[in-house]
Amino acid sequence: MSRLAVRKTYKLFIGGAFPRSESGRSFVVTDAKGGFVANAARASRKDARDAVVAARKAFPGWSGATAYNRGQILYRVAEMLEGRRAQFAEELGTGKKAALEAVDATVDRLVWYAGWSDKITAVLGTANPVAGPYFNLSSPEPTGVVAIAAPDDPLLGLVSVVAPAVVTGNTCVVIASQRSPLAAITLAEVLATSDLPGGVVNVLTGHQRELAPSLAGHMDVNALDLTGVADAELAVECEQAAAANLKRVLRPAPEDWTADPGTRRMAALLETKTVWHPLGV
């Protein structure tokens, strides 16, 4: 006798917990042929604000953790993801070979970024030879809470925008791809079991049109990554809203997720802090 499968309820990921949307809403996620796959939670603007609160709360601990520790945790995320290779491949629903390649590339990307945690400061920091008797050192520091609109590439694209934000000590609120949001929630399950402190990554599923402007105008968000906003008008609206508190903005641009990411995304979400001290006085 065949057994009836136990299906998963796809919920949001906020502050390390998996709540439904406070609005009680959901939306239908379909496969490539239009068939029903699941009802995903449709996050509200209130959920987005809650996620920002969680991200802000997590920021001091995460940015204050040692770079080695952050690297270890990101590497742990890669390990957990590798362990769920088959599950992700199935959920991506793109054909087994392509899906497995995408999962492998995602694991490798996480490993790549994990290694950056204790190197980026040495690469971007500078010892400055000022014309006077002063010690003068510039170091990169995380900018704070980052709101991210993830691209439609459901796993590799998602990890390629989240990892560079958090590896340096930022915390984030990410709006998953509206078309393919389920991998983001399964990734959240991976994050929840990887020693990543709750609130470092918060995942919202729902309508980008509704959530992105709300996060863009939020006064406790420090930076906005619009990579996943395909609608040019929406991107402009968000960039304008971001001016309210001078958020750092990553504008949407075509991306090849299989290419070497370089340090650009990490650098865009870092501040430079310069410390002076007199010598010999």
Next chain:
Amino acid sequence: MAVFEYAPAPESRDVVDIRPSYGLFVDGEFVDGAGPSFKTVNPATEETLAEVACAAEADVDRAVRAAGKAFGPWSALPGAERAKYLFRIARLIQERSRELAVLETLDNGKPIRESRDVDLPLVAAHFFYYAGWADKLAHAGFGPDPRPVGVAAQVIPWNFPLLMLAWKIAPALACGNTVVLKPAETTPLTALAFADICVQAGLPAGVVNIVTGAGATGAALVAHPEVGKVAFTGSTEVGRQIARTVAGTGKKLTLELGGKAANIVFDDAALDQAVEGIVNGIFFNQGHVCCAGSRLLVQESVEEELLAALKRRLGTLRLGDPLDKNTDIGAINSAEQLARIRSLTEAGEQEGAERWSPACELPANGYWFPPTLFTRVAQSHRIAREEIFGPVLSVLTFRTEAEAVEKANNTPYGLSAGIWTEKGSRILMMADRLRAGVVWANTFNRFDPASPFGGYKESGYGREGGIAGLEAYLDV
């Protein structure tokens, strides 16, 4: 204690030859502007110094197109050749530094001691520093052949007119961009003198263009479609408007905006040294400094002792003729700024803070404000939250390190901060936790072209100075 009186020691203004009127500097020539010309005055005397042309939209368009035309050949020059132009400019600034310092003091109101010993040396140093980068960009960490952005639109404030020009123009030109710069309406003269230096240096026409005018001129410049990069230093409010204007255009943008820096004094600090640092932090340049240490956070146990020493020191500050070499505090730059300082200090009194100034006679003409200190300031007071941009210090207290960090960071700004303590580990811990782009420990208000400068949060984004300052002008 014996007090020695000073005899006046005025710097001669004969070294400057101010023309009765100035045009715009476009495509290597001085030309008329279509807008209504305006007067620039000496804020210490209210005398009119010169009549200055105002660039209308069509003039701005002409300047941007001149810069666009010059961009091709300028960016194609070998870096070593661009470097030599910049070295020439640096040398010319040194040669004419006395003249430029006097001109700056006349137009801005800052003490000659500061324009001569701080502004001008830093201006020349900035051109020297970035000149050296022009042929070394491949080594700066932005790839093997980083490209310039194009025409840079640069809008600068009135507090350090020539220094802010140097911060904008030197890196832009070193990276291969051409520029259109708008100086502040109240301080256009040194920028126009700089135009003459560009001519003396033989800089190709159109590489540097100077358009004078007020807000409308700046808005037209920032909005021009052929501009590839916008750089602005000024108020956070105008910075927000510019960020909104630039949204969706793809223009690269850097903003250096306001601040409300905490200058934090612990009970183990060298108090005499700290007093000098506090004075330099808020009374340097009449407090017209975005990174000024405008909030003094003092540990409760030394509050009384520190304030007594600080008040004693404020009593020795000399306010008056900016051209006098003994002057510590010059004139407020404009009637408008003076009104703003007055309105905020009145709010300070109304909200319950205690106001104090040393006995200080203000000259009859010109715009003046005495060094002022507020005690019993609460974090909710406007004088603790808003940038006053004047010689006004708000004093708050704290008991623990954690409270100091909390109060220091309790502002939408994040440009600078100061720490005074003799304990090394405390300096490093505080420096780590303060959310500010520049942290001065046991010093304040130090600047150097090799040292990146710029803010966190609503103090803007991007850095000026150092390698970090190149990024703003490269297509990376």
